[in-house]
Amino acid sequence: MIDQAGFSLRGRNPDVLTCIANLSNDEVFTPPEFANRMLDTLAETWAARHEGAIIWADPSAKFLDPFTKSGVFLREITKRLIAGLADEIPDLQERVDHILINQVFGIGITRLTSLLARRSLYCSKHANGEHSVAQNLESDEGNIWFERTEHSWENAKCSFCGAPRALFDREDQLENYAYAFIHTNQIKARIGELFGADMQFDVIIGNPPYQMTGGAGGTSDSSIYHLFVQQAFNLEPRFVSMVVPSRWMAGGRGLDEFRAEMLNSGHIRSLTDFPDSSTAFPGVQIKGGICYFLWDRDHEGSCEVTRIAEGVEYIQKGRMLGEFDVFIRDERALGILRKVIAKKEPSILDLISGDTPFGIATNFRDWDEKPRAGKIPLHLINKSKRSVGYMDRAGVRKNVTALDVWKVLVPKAYGAGESFPHQILGKEIVAPPPSACTQTYLVVSPFASEREAQSFASYYRTRLFRFLVSLRKITQDALRSTYSWVPAQSWDTTWTDELLYDKYGITDEEIAFIDSMIRPMAGGND
Structure with a gap:
């Protein structure tokens, strides 16, 4: 098979995925270091849930990135599985084939990003091509699916994502940004059509598109990242981990129900917050910062919150996210607010x-x-x-x-x-x-x-x-x-x-x- 360097980059070479320019502030490529931080959080929680077991040593665990761009999550997951399953499946080629056929799946958000993701995961834009690290994938796209999806127009807007028809009712040669994952009311059936009728994912992870432009910019734009999060919940995996703008914590047009669910469900096991987005995504400023969370289907209770500011991590254990109708990000601010509210004065x-x-x-x-x-x-x-x-x-x-x-x-x-x-x-x-x-x-x-x-x-x-x-x-x-x-x-x-x-x-x-x-x-x- 092709040298394993495709999955374990040599130290003298830069990682190509650190060199790709972002598509926009709303379609941001995730740095490999950040993706690995999310995967570390997942692995720690999996071990806590499974008496110390290593998720990367489980040959039955299934992973989905339903809005893959550079393919970084799929690539980093695969690298970890290759190392973790070495004892279970000693033959390297057999191990790689098992992982890429049975465990790692993605949905491209555009034709371009689907090609990028296949190149990152299979080391070839053709999953079944002669240069692919997988030898037994049957289709050209492998397990990274992409086909053009159409918007569902209703009163000049898409009924699924709110995209304005005047901007996104486009000819076939142009991207229309109708993301397949959120353009359906029957996501389980849709996933079955794409990958097989019995797909049950253990982990859904990634970095969704953040908003759909209204054409005027600023407050005319509508957030859509919460639609991807809610759709992932609908698939009922064991874990969901996503990086999203932090503005859901206290505001955002159309985010009230989403915020209430996030704060009150009890399923958010950990929340890591970057008030300055450039700390996590160098060169990218997202107003209000960004965060990533780990949703645990079987967890009900408090959350461990980590706030990262100026390179320092501030950890708050046992936070009840639903104490207020919005989330207080800084633990010092929480104490001050409690003192003011204790007076029970009208606002x-x-x-x-x-x-x-x-x-x-x-x-x-x-x-x-x-x-x-x-x-x-x-x-x-x-x-x-x-x-x-x-x-x-x-x-x-x-x-x-x-x-x-x-x-x-x-x-x-x-x-x-x-x-x-x-x-x-x-x-x-x-x-x-x-x-x-x-x-x-x-x-x-x-x-x-x-x-x-x-x-x-x-x-x-x-x-x-x-x-x-x-x-x-x-x-x-x-x-x-x-x-x-x-x-x-x-x-x-x-x-x-x-x-x-x-x-x-x-x-x-x-x-x-x-x-x-x-x-x-x-x-x-x-």
Whole structure:
């Protein structure tokens, strides 16, 4: 057979899979070191479940990467099985054939990546070709399947993945990104069609595509990685391990049910979190970071959480993921939140408006630059700068009563890069009556006087206020729900962090942590 170097790279040669450029921030090639870390976590848990048994020495264990790109997971699994099954199947060629025919399976996400994966696993783009390390595979694709799958269009979008028809209803020569694994309601039957009727996988592992573009970028894009995770659960394997964006922990459009399942099922046995994605994927910035988890079908209970920041691992044993409706990533933050919540004070949510508080979109243009009789001030963004225009009062058809009260306008979105300390929120505007704003802002109201509004503004600028918001704000968007853990105060005081730290019993060590995360903030009207 071909030299075993195909499975055990010589030390003097770089691993080609470390040299491939990513397709995009949403289709990221997994570094081999990262894939092996996930496999180590799997092996440790398998041993704990099977009285110390080694998963790589089990000739019956079946593995599936249902969205393979470079083939790194399949390759690294195969390398481990070749070593682990040496005693069970002494003949190398027989061992390799057994593994590649019976144990390791993949589904390509595009034609290109299916070819890459076959080259990584079989050392040939033709699984049954003369250069393949496998001698008894019958088909050209081997156990890495790919065929073009079509979207299921309904009301201009795919009913499975939400892809916009205008962008992805393409001719056959172009990729349409209809990923086969999630374009079916009968995944067990579909897998049977692809690989055989009696397929029952022990492990489903990989790095799924992260989102489907809506064409405008940013918040117009919809996450799809959770669809792959849920489909893997539907196959009922023993274990599922995937690397996904961490934004599911606290936010993300359409992720509420997924987050609830992840936090409350009790099946997540371990969770490893990288708040800075470049720590795990060099050169790749994914807002909110990335994480990988190990889902254990037979586990019900607490989770071991590992947070990795600046090369240091912080391990939290026995975390109950479902303690709150979102996940608190940092164990130091958890202690501070518990102190605040222990007061059982109402939150400020009743004061915070929803998105587009006056029904005026960000791109609204029917306003004047100078005041005119019958027109009211409109706070907006013009040419990337905060501005005030003037519009007809009659043009406001939503939350009309909020026009004539003192209010505080807070930016709906604020991005501050990836380094700490963050500001977390954009500067506020104390707005007298009458006044309105575009979708750029949320409205905090009503306040009976300027003094009350200024009191809230002082509270908003404190580090503790913004720290509590940061626990629910994992991307640039600061929608109403991100304020859920901020308790209401009396609006007759100029609030400072010193007053708040004393009220909630925040220790010097906790204050130092907050200071390391949140930077000071000057007044919004300055």
